[in-house]
Amino acid sequence: MPQRYSLAAITLHWAIAALLAFQIAVGWALEGLGAHGFHLYQWHKSVGMLILALTIARIAIRYWKPRPAKLEGGWQGALASAVHVGLYAFMLGAPLTGWALVSTAKVKVPTLLFGLLPLPHLPLPAAVHALAENGHGLIAWLGIALFLLHVAGALRHHVMMGDGLIWRMVPGRSPILLVALPALILLGFVAGRAILPAPQAPAAPAPVATEVDNETEAANVAEAVNAAAPVDNAATNATQAAVAEEEPVGPPPAWTVQPGGRIGFSVGNDGDTISGSFSKWTAQIAMDPEHPASAMIKVTIDMASASVGDAYKDGMLPGDEFFGSAAHPTATFTASGAEATGPNSYRARGTLTLKGVSKPQTIRFTLSGKDAARTVTGSATVARSAFGVGNGDSSTGLTPQVAVTFSFTAKRKD
Numbered sequence: 001m002p003q004r005y006s007l008a009a010i011t012l013h014w015a016i017a018a019l020l021a022f023q024i025a026v027g028w029a030l031e032g033l034g035a036h037g038f039h040l041y042q043w044h045k046s047v048g049m050l051i052l053a054l055t056i057a058r059i060a061i062r063y064w065k066p067r068p069a070k071l072e073g074g075w076q077g078a079l080a081s082a083v084h085v086g087l088y089a090f091m092l093g094a095p096l097t098g099w100a101l102v103s104t105a106k107v108k109v110p111t112l113l114f115g116l117l118p119l120p121h122l123p124l125p126a127a128v129h130a131l132a133e134n135g136h137g138l139i140a141w142l143g144i145a146l147f148l149l150h151v152a153g154a155l156r157h158h159v160m161m162g163d164g165l166i167w168r169m170v171p172g173r174s175p176i177l178l179v180a181l182p183a184l185i186l187l188g189f190v191a192g193r194a195i196l197p198a199p200q201a202p203a204a205p206a207p208v209a210t211e212v213d214n215e216t217e218a219a220n221v222a223e224a225v226n227a228a229a230p231v232d233n234a235a236t237n238a239t240q241a242a243v244a245e246e247e248p249v250g251p252p253p254a255w256t257v258q259p260g261g262r263i264g265f266s267v268g269n270d271g272d273t274i275s276g277s278f279s280k281w282t283a284q285i286a287m288d289p290e291h292p293a294s295a296m297i298k299v300t301i302d303m304a305s306a307s308v309g310d311a312y313k314d315g316m317l318p319g320d321e322f323f324g325s326a327a328h329p330t331a332t333f334t335a336s337g338a339e340a341t342g343p344n345s346y347r348a349r350g351t352l353t354l355k356g357v358s359k360p361q362t363i364r365f366t367l368s369g370k371d372a373a374r375t376v377t378g379s380a381t382v383a384r385s386a387f388g389v390g391n392g393d394s395s396t397g398l399t400p401q402v403a404v405t406f407s408f409t410a411k412r413k414d
């Protein structure tokens with residue numbers, strides 16, 4: 001009989017324990033997050049399925065690698081074994097109920113494990129949903145109770161009986177490991193809390209919170225623009241030649257989008273209109289309003305941040321029928337070069353990448369304000385079917401064109 005568990009069993013014991021703590025920390029926050037928590041749902045589901053796989057491996061190893069002999073008989077030994085069985089049931093039951101609950105939800109949101117592996121939905125009747133959902137929340141509490149009993153047992157052996165049982169789950173007689181391994185559980189929980197978004201401000205009638213692009217990203221664009229900008233010679237196309245003749249034009253200045261902007265969309269639905277907005281997007285803009293030909297525009301929209309102000313419809317937006325946000329979390333519009341269409345009015349012909357499809361897309365916008373602060377207002381008409389948006393039964397009443405509007409202010413970086 002070995003003195004301790006195999007290294008594989010020990011590794012899995014602590015890894016699974018830490019991952020479970022992460023799961024509970026994230027799980028408790030999920031319901032309050034709504035559509036904004038889409039990525040966290042994906043994380044929770046991915047880590048949960050990883051726990052399921054590790055637990056299956058662990059149970060296999062349990063039968064395959066020899067374990068130390070039971071230390072204690074009597075009711076204490078029986079209780080310890082019962083708690084172990086309970087803990088295995090928790091490790092299997094939590095992911096299985098989770099998987100069952102997402103498989104039977106009314107709105108079937110696709111899952112892409114760790115952004116790579118699609119998770120199929122289990123073929124279960126819808127009636128299972130309530131049971132799975134309640135069971136999933138309850139089982140976590142059961143797991144916590146068993147965990148406390150388990151730790152109490154380990155401490156009893158360590159402190160009161162001093163029989164060294166705890167070393168059976170530590171790969172060497174190192175006091176550092178004895179502290180570090182249980183600390184992993186705490187770390188798992190803290191990591192789970194840390195990745196939650198900061199609490200949201202109470203919802204305003206039309207909540208929009210613009211994420212301002214970060215300095216480095218903007219700096220990168222400015223650099224790219226420097227490299228691409230037509231300078232004073234070798235202008236090869238007509239526009240550039242025209243610009244070059246007027247005066248030597250430097251690279252266009254970069255702009256920082258200020259918080260409070262909005263990207264909205266609306267689409268007709270059986271004579272009605274559904275309107276919504278994206279609360280998370282960033283824009284990198286380099287443009288000289290006097291010389292729009294050298295403009296560089298890149299807008300990145302977090303598709304999971306779409307909301308039409310109706311929880312049910314919001315739940316459908318990330319699904320495959322609409323944005324397929326699991327596989328395609330962002331949409332981007334990029335354009336290099338814009339043209340003036342009137343005083344302060346412009347048109348940019350660029351590329352929209354939405355749901356993995358890239359197509360030419362034109363946007364129009366006007367600028368107001370002057371010098372270093374401008375307000376940008378514009379619109380675009382997006383042919384949704386070309387991108388596979390709204391390709392199912394719930395979309396038959398939707399008009400083929402989606403009107404996108406945007407407005408924000410931008411400050412020039414000096």
Ligand code: HEM
Pocket residue numbers: 020023024026027028029030031041044045046047048049051052091094095096097098099101102133136137140
């Ligand atoms: C493996 C260990 C897992 C643990 C310990 C765990 C734990 C939790 C906890 C504590 C909650 C909050 C429940 C509540 O407050 O009612 C939760 C919610 C949730 N979990 Fe898990 N989970 C695990 C795995 C999974 C898996 C594998 C999936 C899906 C594939 C999943 C999907 C969900 C969903 C969708 C919610 C939100 C529930 C709702 O909307 O009612 N979980 N989880």
Ligand code: HEM
Pocket residue numbers: 013016017020062067068070071080084085087088090091143147150151154165166167168169182185
């Ligand atoms: C500070 C936290 C923890 C400590 C100190 C600890 C300690 C131990 C020790 C010493 C053993 C060996 C018992 C023996 O040889 O009789 C053990 C076994 C076990 N632990 Fe933990 N553990 C902790 C957390 C957890 C957690 C969070 C889980 C799962 C949710 C877990 C699941 C198990 C299971 C299932 C066994 C039985 C292994 C087997 O024989 O198949 N432990 N634990």
